Amino acid sequence: MITWHSWNVDNLRRADAELRPVILQITSEINRRCVDPRLTPDQQEAYTFEEIERNFLPVLVVAEERPDIDMIFGSGTYPCLVVITPHGRVLKTLEPEMEQDLYNPLLECRRTYINAGHTAGHAVVLPHYLFADLPAIPEDFAQKGIEQLFQDANRFVSTMPAMMDASDSTLYGQGDMLNFLVELGNARQDESISELAGTCLNVLTATLWDPELGGYFLAKEKEHIIGVKKLSDQLDILEALINFSEFDRAPAHQAITALRQSITANFYQENGLFAFYSTSDAIGLENNFRYLALLAKGIRNALIADLSVNDITPIAQTLANLQQANGTFPPLLHRSDSAPLLGVQSTAAIAFAEIATLCNDESWREKGLQALYPCFGSMWRTAGGCLGTTNTASEPLPPVCPLRENMLFAHACRLYRDGTMGENITTYRNQTLQIFMQNAFASFGAQRYCYGRELLFIGR
Incomplete structure (x- = not known):
């Protein structure tokens, strides 16, 4: 052995x-x-x-x-x-x-x-280009990229019912596409796009929803359901439902309630924080910051009637108490020695911005801005974009510049661009979008829809 x-x-x-x-x-x-x-x-x-x-x-x-x-x-x-x-x-x-x-x-x-x-071997880098001088984003680039992604999603959704019925099916990567379609439909006020997103959601629900405890299973292999649920998958659907409410409020409200109840029923929790999987008690902070942000947005939009700001503020404080003096958060609960991750820092900033808006309390925005400081510092690359994690002298890791996490960073920057550092933050956001400009649609699989979601906000 x-x-x-x-x-x-x-x-x-x-x-x-x-x-x-x-x-x-x-x-x-x-x-x-x-x-x-x-x-x-x-x-x-x-x-x-x-x-x-x-x-x-x-x-x-x-x-x-x-x-x-x-x-x-x-x-x-x-x-x-x-x-x-x-x-x-x-x-x-x-x-x-x-x-x-x-x-x-x-x-x-x-x-x-x-x-x-x-x-020997090859260096570990996620596909991206390095520029000495970042090219400006052409005026028509965002529109062309969004249209290309929409056509890709349209073709995929049209084949989903037959494909997911006849072969293996999974939620992996589907959430990115689903949320892109929902936000595109909202941005354009186009019911046909929203209906396409609804078709995608209906197929996923018919294939992977657990009729007993609720929640979405990880995958189906032929006729066999893999009886594991992943919290990030549930949050993908929850985010889509909250955004989908702009198109069809009543069904979205009912589905949000059912999905929230299933998260409580299926996942281990500690002090209001939930585990990665239905089969595990390990708790990651990125998912919980994301859930906090979605709950705050749902309460603010009157989609979650059984919760108030007083119910989620203690959870926000529990998470805030984990912040280190340098602004970083450990990726895992009870593991303060773990290296900080771009995704965790960015979702923390997003969650605190949502809480600040809900509570009308700017001190939460200050906490969020502190979470972004490491992204502006040790994680930032001179060529643009952020490293996924920081390297340390004691344990060097190959540097990577991941797309999804950088789009979370761009999203966070969008929420803080009206503050005292607004001009600098806007520059960070623009350079992050520019560094992936030449190949985000070709080299990143389903993650390219994350890029498309941020392109929707150029000029808004």
């Missing part, structure tokens, strides 16, 4: 000194930290395990405990198996469908690393 080691600088230095590539396995609370079934004696020959123990450093990471590592190396499915150098360059991602016998792929990775050393 394999002896798994923890991710830390001492282990990485040892692997570097011994010229051993790292086999990084990322597991998740979503499936109770299940390890890759290929790494069991009945799936591999004994000499494969001997090769791993002798020439590789096996490292095991739980995605929820190290979201910074998962953001950089993870594939979005778990368990994930990737071979990297001790300096964080990727030698090979061992895809479950393609790599069953691991001996030869591992041997190839080892040879590559021995021959090329620190230059």
Whole structure:
């Protein structure tokens, strides 16, 4: 069997000194930290395990405990198996469908690393372009990009009923598209676009809604439902329903109530904060900041009758109490040693802005602005856009500039552009949009709809 080691600088230095590539396995609370079934004696020959123990450093990471590592190396499915150098360059991602016998792929990775050393593999960067001078966004760029995304979404939704009935289906990535359609319909006051969003929501509900406890299951594989629910999926739908209320208020109000009740019924909670998954008690802050922001918006728009500002202010204060002196928040509850993440800082700023508007209390905006300060500082790239996390001297991680998290940052900047730092904040927002301008629609999959949502607000 394999002896798994923890991710830390001492282990990485040892692997570097011994010229051993790292086999990084990322597991998740979503499936109770299940390890890759290929790494069991009945799936591999004994000499494969001997090769791993002798020439590789096996490292095991739980995605929820190290979201910074998962953001950089993870594939979005778990368990994930990737071979990297001790300096964080990727030698090979061992895809479950393609790599069953691991001996030869591992041997190839080892040879590559021995021959090329620190230059072996490829650097971890999410696709983006670097500019010495950022080009201005052309006047027609936003409109053309939005139209392209709408046509993509229109084609996809038209095939959804047959596709999700005949094959595997999942909520992964659908929330970005759904919310883009809802906000586009609202922006254009176009009922046909809102009806398209309604069709998308109806198909997801018919396929993945739990008729017993409520809430949306993670996925369906043929006729088999994967009985796990992900909080971020529920929030995607909740956000769409709150925005959808501008088009069809009564049904949206009923659905919001049912979905909120299902979150309470399905997810572990502590002091009003909810866990990542229905199968886990690990609590992440980004989801809870997002839920707080949605509740505040729902109360303000008279969509949530059973809650008042007095009900959610204590939750906001619980979250605010976790803020460090430098403005950062830990990504995980009870893990103040974790590296700060762009997504957490940005959603904190968004949530506090919503609370400030609901309470008419500017002190909450000050807390939100403090959450943005690290984004303006250690996370900001001179070429534009923000790093997903900060690197530390004790544990360097490859720098990445993720699209979704940068669009959360752009959203937060939009909410603070009327304050004392408004002009500077607007510059940060514009440069963040510009850095992804040339390939956001081609290289980011469903995340491109996040970019489209921010394009809707150019000039507004």
